[in-house]
Structures are given as structure tokens and as C-alpha cells.
């Protein structure tokens with residue numbers, strides 16, 4: 001252990017605890033000890049206090065206790081000669097630092113300093129945590145980097161984050177170096193920073209770095225099912241992070257005019273010590289003392305003097321990230337970090353579809369001799385024959401062949417087209433089938449991007465991801481307004497044929513369901529059983545997806561599960577399924593009912609699209625999706641509800657579900673089905689509206705749709721019952737739920 005780092009970390013911790021105490025004293029003087037204090041939209045109170053102290057902070061007064069604990073962890077401020085042979089003192093300082101930083105940051109939400117401001121995003125709420133969590137779970141994101149400081153030039157900053165985006169590494173940004181942050185450099189270069197682009201600027205103060213660590217702490221509690229409370233739990237959460245959340249810190253200091261040995265301040269050393277507690281190593285371009293493997297880490301804690309141009313490669317090695325960089329033969333950068341990027345109208349060279357022109361995309365199986373592998377054909381004008389600002393038609397027909405390919409897999413491959421195309425830097429893609437909308441950025445055009453490159457992307461990616469079920473891929477792209485008509489009509493026939501087929505598929509029709517164990521990398525005892533009428537609770541995996549995935553990789557996360565004897569036809573319970581989950585949950589779960597919310601429902605890992613919960617007063621069930629941040633009639637927000645049912649446990653009365661399940665014939669069939677549905681957020685009701693109406697029409701209950709309340713009708717149980725009585729909702733006259 002380096003004495004310089006330990007001394008600096010201890011000094012930094014002292015400073016930050018003092019700063020936190022001062023901020024708190026001011027806040028208490030202004031508002032009193034009983035004033036409420038919280039981060040927006042989380043069930044984890046102040047996650048750092050919950051993690052290290054098992055403390056549920058709700059009032060300003062509670063923070064006094066947190067800071068007393070932080071003080072206890074402070075070691076005497078060292079004189080320069082002090083020799084500290086162990087990491088222990090620095091690690092304690094790290095924890096004290098995080099407790100102080102959490103205090104300082106949460107107080108900003110109360111004292112008007114406004115942490116969400118301009119480019120800065122502040123605390124990450126639970127809804128985003130869950131949404132992004134699934135990407136960490138399924139490997140789309142191999143890990144995250146927390147960048148502190150800035151680079152010498154803006155170009156270095158751009159190259160660095162582009163490199164991280166191309167490797168799909170999530171980037172958190174906090175702090176500054178001599179008053180300058182890499183986030184400001186990126187903003188000057190007009191780089192879009194948001195959760196959608198994997199670039200998340202937390203705040204300009206170093207204390208905002210605590211948001212990366214409270215994100216990490218909540219990941220363990222949300223997905224790992226580790227309940228906080230005591231030292232043992234804290235250790236489990238830290239180990240979980242070390243093993244499963246592959247993160248590292250990039251401490252950059254390179255601004256001209258600051259001596260290299262002064263760019264890393266005491267506060268930064270202290271924060272680094274906090275990150276090391278999580279098992280996150282610190283990589284720096286500055287000459288700071290290195291720390292070699294010991295204690296919780298099997299790798300270096302601090303690696304110094306790495307040039308910015310090499311820092312990604314070095315970090316990936318140190319942290320042991322598994323990164324697949326696919327080389328897609330196009331003239332712009334490519335990676336999942338670009339997936340959510342938008343192209344604004346003023347930046348756009350040209351566009352396709354939307355409400356402007358005909359556009360569609362279709363994946364179709366063909367006899368193998370009709371396909372020339374890798375061929376891309378553009379029928380109509382290319383980008384250089386197009387005019388700036390104009391809209392053109394776009395019909396993308398992907399033809400595939402392979403001995404193991406089945407017609408059913410067409411839609412599985414087609415659903416990936418959106419992701420494949422959006423991952424190109426400077427390309428915006430929205431929608432699917434015949435409602436797509438695509439834009440090409442002026443910069444992408446300038447770099448030589450052409451319509452034919454959509455084809456290059458699709459050929460490469462489809463071969464990569466589906467090589468075990470298909471052998472040949474060719475792409476035809478129509479940009480000619482007349483020639484697109486016929487293939488577009490043909491595509492529409494294919495879509496409706498598919499819909500009829502899938503809609504008609506019931507759980508009774510098949511002998512096998514599929515398991516999904518993808519989330520076990522985060523929630524070790526959770527397993528989803530995916531049936532034709534009940535998709536995975538994350539909403540991302542249907543029965544067909546799982547079937548295709550199994551064909552692609554027999555040893556992958558999806559296995560066929562023969563149903564065996566049906567034990568409970570209405571509740572949805574089968575003997576072999578029970579046996580299977582009992583093994584896969586490592587004995588934690590013996591059985592569940594696929595169609596029940598009350599009796600032994602399915603478990604939830606944490607990445608559910610929606611939560612269904614019973615509302616006893618209304619004798620019914622409400623559904624809330626993770627996009628809805630406000631109060632629900634059960635007196636809990638989504639975040640609070642989510643905190644109660646995640647982690648792979650069974651919680652009667654609550655169940656995590658995918659949006660598609662709402663319009664399924666098996667939707668809580670055990671409790672009477674859709675007639676129990678009494679409330680959902682307006683936006684969700686609109687989103688699932690078409691499907692739900694079609695389902696209601698099928699059972700002759702069209703009038704039920706308008707009887708389902710939204711936040712516009714009621715936000716409390718009393719108001720809800722009043723509304724339901726008024727519209728004569730059928731739930732009120734069903735058998736009592738409880």
C-alpha cells in the first residue's frame with residue numbers, strides 16, 4: 001500500500017466529512033431535523049447508507065447518525081511521514097467518504113443547488129436502473145467506466161468515449177480537473193449525452209461520483225437479491241459488485257497548466273478508495289502511486305501513467321472485461337452505445353419513412369439456391385443522388401436460408417433489425433415492419449455512409465448472431481417510389497399471416513415451454529418459464545424467441561422444458577415445470593402457478609416491464625409500468641413496489657409481468673382474468689390499447705376498456721372504488737379476492 005495514497009485518502013475523507021457536516025448543519029438550521037430527505041424515485045432510501053449502515057434515512061436528523069458513523073471510520077489525519085502498510089485505513093476512509101458524499105449530494109435535492117441542471121443528470125432513479133440493468137444482465141453492456149476529470153484536448157475526449165461506446169461500456173462522468181470536466185468537452189463537440197447513448201454525466205463535483213457507486217449498490221440489491229442490513233450483507237453486496245459488475249474508474253488529469261502531481265486531489269484519492277471497496281480499480285493517465293493486488297481484489301487497485309490513447313485497452317485487461325468488438329464494414333463507428341442516439345432535424349442529411357414516405361423492413365426465408373450470400377442490392381437512388389433535407393422511400397428485404405431455419409424465426413431475426421441499424425453512429429432508426437422511420441446524419445453522409453451500408457450491417461450482424469441457424473443472407477433495398485409498392489404489399493401480407501399464427505398459439509398447443517436463465521448472472525436463483533401466452537417478465541423474450549435462441553445455442557440460457565402432467569389447469573401448474581424450477585432455483589422454489597397473482601406466483605428477478613398488484617379495496621388488480629413515476633392506488637410507487645418483489649422471491653399479491661401478457665388470454669386466469677383489471681397508467685393503457693381491445697372484443701367485453709381507471713380517474717383506493725362503482729366495473733361483483 002502506498003503511503004501517499006493512504007495519507008491523501010485519509011485527508012480527503014476528513015475534508016469531505018467536514019463538508020457534509022457543514023451542509024447538513026445548514027439544512028437542519030433551515031428546515032429542522034424532521035424535514036424529509038430523499039432521492040427521487042427509489043426504494044433504497046439513500047443507497048450508500050443502506051448498504052454500509054443498514055440505515056433507512058428518511059429525515060434530515062437521520063443523516064446526523066450517518067455522519068457520526070462516518071466519523072468513527074476516520075483515522076487520524078496523517079503527517080507526511082506516516083507509514084501505512086495496509087490498505088485497511090484507506091478503505092475505511094473510502095467508506096467514510098462515500099457516506100459523506102451521499103449526504104452532500106442528496107442535500108442538493110433539498111437546498112436548491114439543483115443537481116439536474118444543463119448537461120448534468122444527477123441521481124439515477126430505480127426505473128432507469130432496471131431498464132439498463134437488463135443490458136448488464138444479457139451482456140449487451142460488459143460493464144461501466146466512471147470518468148473523473150478531463151483530457152488535454154476535446155478530440156482526445158471524443159476518441160475516448162467513442163472507444164468506450166464502441167465496446168458498449170456504459171460511461172459515468174463526475175468531477176472535474178482544475179474546473180474542467182470531460183462532459184463539458186463532449187458538450188462542446190456536440191456529443192449527445194444521455195442514458196440512451198451510454199454517456200451519463202452525473203455532476204461536476206467529485207462528490208457526484210457517489211452516484212456511480214449507489215447505482216452499483218442498488219444493482220446488487222435489485223438483481224442480486226441481496227438484502228441490506230448488516231456487515232455481512234454489505235460484504236455480500238461488495239463482493240457481488242466485484243464479481244458481477246465489471247466497473248472501473250478512469251482518473252484523468254491532463255489539463256495544461258496544472259502540475260501532474262497535483263491533478264489528483266485528496267478528495268479524489270478518498271473517492272478512489274471508496275471505489276476500491278467495491279472492487280473497482282482506478283486507472284489513470286497521471287503519475288500516481290500504483291497499488292498492487294491484495295485483499296478483495298485479485299487485480300491491481302491503481303494503475304498509473306497509462307496514456308489516454310491506451311487507457312481503454314489497459315482497463316479492459318485489468319478488469320478482465322469480455323468484449324466482442326465486431327467489425328462492421330461501414331464508414332462510421334458502430335456499437336451499442338450509439339443505439340439510442342437521435343438525429344435532430346437540423347443535423348439530418350435525409351430521412352426515410354415516418355409519416356413522409358413508404359418504408360418497411362422484412363426478413364424472409366428463401367430456398368438456398370435463390371440466395372447469393374453477402375449480396376446487397378440497392379433498387380433506386382443512393383445517398384449521393386439524394387437531396388439534403390428530403391425524404392425517400394426505404395424498403396429493406398432481408399432474405400435468409402439455412403438448413404435449420406424455420407419460418408417462425410423470421411420475426412425473431414426481423415426484430416433485431418432495429419438494434420442492428422441503430423448501432424451505427426449517425427443513423428437513427430425507429431419502429432418496425434411498415435412503420436419504420438430512419439434518418440442519416442450529415443456527418444455520416446460526409447464520412448461516406450450509403451444506403452447499401454444498411455445491407456452491409458445486416459449481413460454482418462445476422463451472420464454473427466444467427467450463424468448456427470442460417471447459412472446465407474442477402475439484402476435488397478428499395479429507394480425507388482414506384483418499385484417499392486409491390487414488395488411492400490407483399491410484406492404486409494406476411495405480417496398479417498404471422499400475426500394470425502402467433503395470436504392463435506396457446507399454451508395448450510405446445511408440449512414444451514422454454515426456460516430463460518439469462519438473469520441468473522444477476523439474480524442467481526431466478527428462472528423465467530416462458531410460454532406462448534406468457535412472455536418473459538422483462539418483455540424481451542417470447543416463447544418463439546426462446547425457441548430460436550435454443551436452436552442457435554443448445555447450451556445457451558434457454559432450454560426446452562417439457563410440461564409433463566398438468567396439475568392445475570386454471571392456475572397453470574405442471575409437474576415437470578415444477579421439477580425443473582426446483583433444480584434451477586437451487587431448491588429455493590418448489591412450484592409456481594403461471595397464471596396466478598395470489599397463489600404461488602412466478603418469481604421476479606428485477607427487470608420486469610410492469611408490476612401487477614392486488615388492490616383489496618377494489619377487489620381487483622392494478623398494473624404499473626416502470627415508466628410511471630407517480631403514486632398508484634396501492635399507496636406505493638413503482639420503485640417501492642419493485643423493491644418488494646425483486647431478487648427471485650415469490651410475493652403473493654404481486655407479480656412482475658411483460659406488457660404483452662396484459663392482453664393474453666392467460667392473464668391472471670386463476671383470479672378471473674382481465675375482468676379484475678381496475679387501474680393502469682394512462683400512457684400504458686394507450687400503449688397496450690389495440691391489443692387489449694382486441695382481446696376484450698374476443699370475449700365480448702368491449703365496454704370494459706373504458707371502465708379501467710387511470711391516474712386521471714383515481715390515485716387512491718377510495719377514489720378508485722368510487723370510480724369503479726360509477727362505471728359499474730365487473731371486478732366489484734366478482735368473488736372476493738382476499
Ligand code: SF4
Nearest residue numbers: 516518519528536538
Ligand atoms: Fe431475465 Fe426472464 Fe427476461 Fe430471461 S425472460 S432475460 S430470465 S427476465
Ligand code: ZN
Nearest residue numbers: 519605606607
Ligand atoms: Zn431479469
